[in-house]
Amino acid sequence: MMSAMHTPTLYRQWADHYAQAIHSGALPPGERMPSLRDLMARHAVSLSTAVQLCRTLEREGLLEARPRAGYFVRPRRPLASLQEPQPSAPDVAQYVGIHQRVSEVLALSQRYPAKVNLSGSCGAPSLYPGAALRLATQRALRAQPDIFSQPLAMAGCAPFLQALAQHALDAQMTLSPDELVVTHGCTEALTLALRAVAQPGEVIAVESPTYYGLLQILESLGLQALEIPASPHTGLSLEALEMAARQCPGLKAVAVTPNLHNPLGCVMPDAHKRQLLRWCQRHDIALIEDNTYTPLYDAGPPLAAIKAWDDSGQVIVCSSLHKILAPGLRLGWIAGGKWHERIAMLKYSQSRPNELLPQLAMTDYLSSGALPRHLSTLKRTLRHQREQMADAVDRLFPAGCRFSLPPGGMSIWVELPGELSSLAVFHAALQQGIRISPGVMFSNAGRVDHCLRLNAGLPYTREVDRAMHTLAQVIEHTLNQAPAGRGKATHA
Amino acid sequence: MMSAMHTPTLYRQWADHYAQAIHSGALPPGERMPSLRDLMARHAVSLSTAVQLCRTLEREGLLEARPRAGYFVRPRRPLASLQEPQPSAPDVAQYVGIHQRVSEVLALSQRYPAKVNLSGSCGAPSLYPGAALRLATQRALRAQPDIFSQPLAMAGCAPFLQALAQHALDAQMTLSPDELVVTHGCTEALTLALRAVAQPGEVIAVESPTYYGLLQILESLGLQALEIPASPHTGLSLEALEMAARQCPGLKAVAVTPNLHNPLGCVMPDAHKRQLLRWCQRHDIALIEDNTYTPLYDAGPPLAAIKAWDDSGQVIVCSSLHKILAPGLRLGWIAGGKWHERIAMLKYSQSRPNELLPQLAMTDYLSSGALPRHLSTLKRTLRHQREQMADAVDRLFPAGCRFSLPPGGMSIWVELPGELSSLAVFHAALQQGIRISPGVMFSNAGRVDHCLRLNAGLPYTREVDRAMHTLAQVIEHTLNQAPAGRGKATHA
Ligand SMILES: Cc1ncc(COP(=O)(O)O)c(C=O)c1O
Ligand SMILES: Cc1ncc(COP(=O)(O)O)c(C=O)c1O
Numbered sequence: 001m002m003s004a005m006h007t008p009t010l011y012r013q014w015a016d017h018y019a020q021a022i023h024s025g026a027l028p029p030g031e032r033m034p035s036l037r038d039l040m041a042r043h044a045v046s047l048s049t050a051v052q053l054c055r056t057l058e059r060e061g062l063l064e065a066r067p068r069a070g071y072f073v074r075p076r077r078p079l080a081s082l083q084e085p086q087p088s089a090p091d092v093a094q095y096v097g098i099h100q101r102v103s104e105v106l107a108l109s110q111r112y113p114a115k116v117n118l119s120g121s122c123g124a125p126s127l128y129p130g131a132a133l134r135l136a137t138q139r140a141l142r143a144q145p146d147i148f149s150q151p152l153a154m155a156g157c158a159p160f161l162q163a164l165a166q167h168a169l170d171a172q173m174t175l176s177p178d179e180l181v182v183t184h185g186c187t188e189a190l191t192l193a194l195r196a197v198a199q200p201g202e203v204i205a206v207e208s209p210t211y212y213g214l215l216q217i218l219e220s221l222g223l224q225a226l227e228i229p230a231s232p233h234t235g236l237s238l239e240a241l242e243m244a245a246r247q248c249p250g251l252k253a254v255a256v257t258p259n260l261h262n263p264l265g266c267v268m269p270d271a272h273k274r275q276l277l278r279w280c281q282r283h284d285i286a287l288i289e290d291n292t293y294t295p296l297y298d299a300g301p302p303l304a305a306i307k308a309w310d311d312s313g314q315v316i317v318c319s320s321l322h323k324i325l326a327p328g329l330r331l332g333w334i335a336g337g338k339w340h341e342r343i344a345m346l347k348y349s350q351s352r353p354n355e356l357l358p359q360l361a362m363t364d365y366l367s368s369g370a371l372p373r374h375l376s377t378l379k380r381t382l383r384h385q386r387e388q389m390a391d392a393v394d395r396l397f398p399a400g401c402r403f404s405l406p407p408g409g410m411s412i413w414v415e416l417p418g419e420l421s422s423l424a425v426f427h428a429a430l431q432q433g434i435r436i437s438p439g440v441m442f443s444n445a446g447r448v449d450h451c452l453r454l455n456a457g458l459p460y461t462r463e464v465d466r467a468m469h470t471l472a473q474v475i476e477h478t479l480n481q482a483p484a485g486r487g488k489a490t491h492a
Numbered sequence: 493m494m495s496a497m498h499t500p501t502l503y504r505q506w507a508d509h510y511a512q513a514i515h516s517g518a519l520p521p522g523e524r525m526p527s528l529r530d531l532m533a534r535h536a537v538s539l540s541t542a543v544q545l546c547r548t549l550e551r552e553g554l555l556e557a558r559p560r561a562g563y564f565v566r567p568r569r570p571l572a573s574l575q576e577p578q579p580s581a582p583d584v585a586q587y588v589g590i591h592q593r594v595s596e597v598l599a600l601s602q603r604y605p606a607k608v609n610l611s612g613s614c615g616a617p618s619l620y621p622g623a624a625l626r627l628a629t630q631r632a633l634r635a636q637p638d639i640f641s642q643p644l645a646m647a648g649c650a651p652f653l654q655a656l657a658q659h660a661l662d663a664q665m666t667l668s669p670d671e672l673v674v675t676h677g678c679t680e681a682l683t684l685a686l687r688a689v690a691q692p693g694e695v696i697a698v699e700s701p702t703y704y705g706l707l708q709i710l711e712s713l714g715l716q717a718l719e720i721p722a723s724p725h726t727g728l729s730l731e732a733l734e735m736a737a738r739q740c741p742g743l744k745a746v747a748v749t750p751n752l753h754n755p756l757g758c759v760m761p762d763a764h765k766r767q768l769l770r771w772c773q774r775h776d777i778a779l780i781e782d783n784t785y786t787p788l789y790d791a792g793p794p795l796a797a798i799k800a801w802d803d804s805g806q807v808i809v810c811s812s813l814h815k816i817l818a819p820g821l822r823l824g825w826i827a828g829g830k831w832h833e834r835i836a837m838l839k840y841s842q843s844r845p846n847e848l849l850p851q852l853a854m855t856d857y858l859s860s861g862a863l864p865r866h867l868s869t870l871k872r873t874l875r876h877q878r879e880q881m882a883d884a885v886d887r888l889f890p891a892g893c894r895f896s897l898p899p900g901g902m903s904i905w906v907e908l909p910g911e912l913s914s915l916a917v918f919h920a921a922l923q924q925g926i927r928i929s930p931g932v933m934f935s936n937a938g939r940v941d942h943c944l945r946l947n948a949g950l951p952y953t954r955e956v957d958r959a960m961h962t963l964a965q966v967i968e969h970t971l972n973q974a975p976a977g978r979g980k981a982t983h984a
Binding site: 090091094095097098099103106107110120122125126127128129130131133134137138141145146147148149150151152154155162165166168169170172174175176177178183184185187188191195199200213216217220222300301302326327328329330339341342345346348349350351352354355356357358369372376 | 509510512513516517518519520523524530533534535536582583586587589590591595598599602612614617618619620621622623625626629630633637638639640641642643644646647675676677679680683687691692705708709712714818819820821822831833834837838840841842843844846847848849850
């Protein structure tokens with residue numbers, strides 16, 4: 001960046017640097033500029049250079065000064081020639097208390113159209129039994145002509161609860177239909193579990209990194225996330241949990257994804273599952289278990305849920321059919337253990353029971369016996385796609401990148417070399433029409449800011465391959481821009 | 493589950509697993525066991541283990557073999573002496589913090605089957621365009637074959653948002669589709685509105701009495717309800733609001749149902765609507781407006797929403813198609829005004845976007861132009877039914893009962909003589925198979941404990957008439973049992 005070919009003045013050099021960051025979107029509209037003190041320290045310049053740098057960018061229309069708050073990247077004005085209305089960056093003040101960083105990344109992802117979306121955690125539509133579910137829906141419509149006109153019973157849809165209880169047996173959970181509540185995806189299940197066991201201000205232990213949706217829920221409910229390091233091989237560190245709990249006596253719950261963790265893809269060994277359960281029982285701490293990906297394990301016999309060993313109602317299971325059967329349906333469920341009644345009432349109070357039609361259609365599908373065959377095809381396809389994507393990372397990404405190859409699911413987790421900012425990569429990739437999930441979303445503690453998650457749920461087409469090439473270049477480029485002493489040099 | 497303590501044989505372990513599933517009801521009587529092949533694949537066991545597992549359970553009387561069809565869970569033999577299991581009362585400790593009294597009434601209502609349910613606030617199924625919506629659903633299924641397999645876009649379903657914006661014009665609200673968010677009913681809309689504007693511990697002004705669902709939401713979010721008396725003729729008392737606000741400076745929002753209030757049935761005059769809006773604007777207090785019943789007004793030209801006058805984004809509109817079009821669908825919406833972005837993100841974080849199918853079907857229905865005709869029939873029918881029910885109250889209930897005859901909707905609000913406890917009436921009526929909504933649900937302040945709400949949404953059949961006779965007797969009886977100094981004597 002800082003070529004010395006014709007040595008412009010120092011403030012001009014740095015002004016150009018920031019102008020480029022702004023144009024690239026790395027410093028998005030609305031973003032706060034580093035303070036004058038920060039600029040001085042970062043670039044080893046004098047106060048007057050820092051001031052001149054900011055004033056220059058202000059004159060050029062890139063920054064605006066806000067009284068007592070400093071300089072901010074100016075919201076973009078629509079250019080006359082521009083076709084699509086230029087999407088403005090979200091106003092982050094809107095997201096205070098809903099996890100600002102995660103919300104901002106999500107909102108930006110929404111506003112910039114992506115040609116190739118590698119940010120999700122979901123299979124391609126072709127991997128799901130859409131036609132069978134459509135037929136099942138038509139059958140349900142014929143069987144229950146009154147379906148849209150009957151008010152919904154608080155107790156839910158008995159045949160679907162029954163089908164879910166049966167499905168849960170695959171993960172060795174023996175649940176009675178009347179201890180289940182149907183929810184809007186695992187997301188609502190997690191929301192309800194947390195609302196049931198904790199009050200605002202209280203502390204919940206989570207894996208670090210963890211699913212960003214959980215961080216959003218926690219913060220928006222006013223709960224404190226206590227991040228416990230998770231191993232990419234065995235998940236949550238039980239020693240770290242015990243240590244943390246000793247320092248934080250009011251712990252209300254531990255929320256984990258023991259099987260095919262998002263984003264790491266790891267599986268907690270059965271011995272750890274039992275140990276964690278006993279520990280939670282002993283300390284009367286709720287164990288919130290997210291089983292979203294459990295059926296997608298393909299490296300051996302089916303995985304057991306922690307709930308399989310729960311003899312006291314300490315485990316709240318949250319799950320969903322989203323990832324395995326129907327990304328376009330919001331069918332989740334929760335088994336609340338000893339908090340069941342409370343959770344059922346919170347569900348009623350928050351959104352009322354789920355609609356019947358999708359539940360009846362899914363019951364029809366599940367009882368047709370088609371699930372095992374579908375799952376085995378799905379798992380085979382996902383495995384192949386994971387291998388292809390991991391292979392591309394291996395071939396294309398700069399030296400020093402490391403990646404996971406998990407035993408199921410669709411996520412590839414990539415560690416970038418050095419302390420490269422995944423947020424910079426995210427912004428630069430977005431400019432190229434490629435969407436990824438930057439590591440910063442998965443932890444408050446900054447432990448994985450240099451990582452990113454890729455979705456191997458899509459068939460590895462030419463277009464995806466091209467996107468992987470572009471992404472590799474973006475990473476390379478971002479590496480080269482990283483200040484000396486960080487980035488590739490130290491790791492190549 | 494698979495503890496290694498005394499390592500039973502493999503088939504015995506799995507036999508125990510299935511025995512437990514059968515006893516818990518997860519595998520119900522008559523259900524087909526997984527095939528031998530399935531068992532082998534699922535549990536990674538040999539054929540002979542799978543066979544032994546099934547034979548063992550057969551011997552133990554849990555399975556039966558059917559020729560060429562496999563093993564089935566054995567049908568339970570009816571027990572000669574057993575009646576219906578006696579429903580146990582809910583454990584109220586479960587509901588601490590979710591409005592214990594409302595939760596208890598709801599839970600009891602669930603457990604005792606009611607022959608005649610007058611507790612709802614909803615029309616009979618025959619009043620709604622179920623067939624048209626079913627056809628619209630089938631069209632949507634044909635038009636979007638991928639509908640269940642595509643992940644849902646965060647931005648929602650554009651044509652439905654468009655249709656809602658157009659529908660909102662009927663209440664004189666000019667809304668752009670991109671300031672709307674689709675929710676799971678008005679219930680989720682209210683939840684989101686409150687989460688967006690207030691933190692736990694903060695205060696929200698509500699009408700007294702008010703819709704019990706709102707009280708549940710408030711308490712479960714840790715918000716304080718400040719009850720402002722509402723007139724049965726003009727709704728919220730603005731003087732009382734101003735006085736209360738002076739004593740309670742941190743007021744965050746006022747939540748009102750200005751049109752066809754639940755339970756009172758009253759309508760706030762337009763002058764009050766404007767005055768309330770200006771007051772909220774002046775004090776920067778959010779105005780949460782519940783418009784659920786607005787289209788059901790039948791005593792003059794359509795009512796305007798408060799939002800119609802909102803020039804600053806101060807009003808958050810919460811509404812739903814539940815009461816006017818489809819009690820079996822959960823289609824609600826929210827227009828968040830200046831809190832829109834925040835509400836959209838909270839919705840994403842709490843439950844993710846709504847499914848597409850009902851939105852597409854409803855878009856189809858709304859754009860067919862059938863709504864005005866449907867509404868006029870619905871309103872005519874509801875008016876007739878309200879008159880019949882009010883007439884029955886007048887004829888049958890003890891002297892001293894007073895009742896509302898609102899200008900739309902389906903609720904009849906009855907004041908019982910003296911200080912008669914509506915909860916006592918509720919319990920006694922439930923014993924007779926009749927469900928009502930007792931006044932205690934609609935206020936924390938005890939102002940309406942002697943009132944009850946009846947649903948005039950059902951056709952006034954012989955059965956309903958008989959129930960009204962029984963209810964009258966129950967009230968009479970409860971009155972006679974009331975302690976001296978309360979009850980009928982003071983009012984006869
Ligand atoms: C671990 C985990 N839990 C929950 C969810 C959300 O599930 P649903 O779509 O069923 O709400 C996801 C989706 O990415 C996830 O990865
Ligand atoms: C005033 C009011 N608001 C909201 C609701 C709930 O609406 P929905 O069923 O759309 O969640 C009701 C239902 O009784 C109501 O009376």
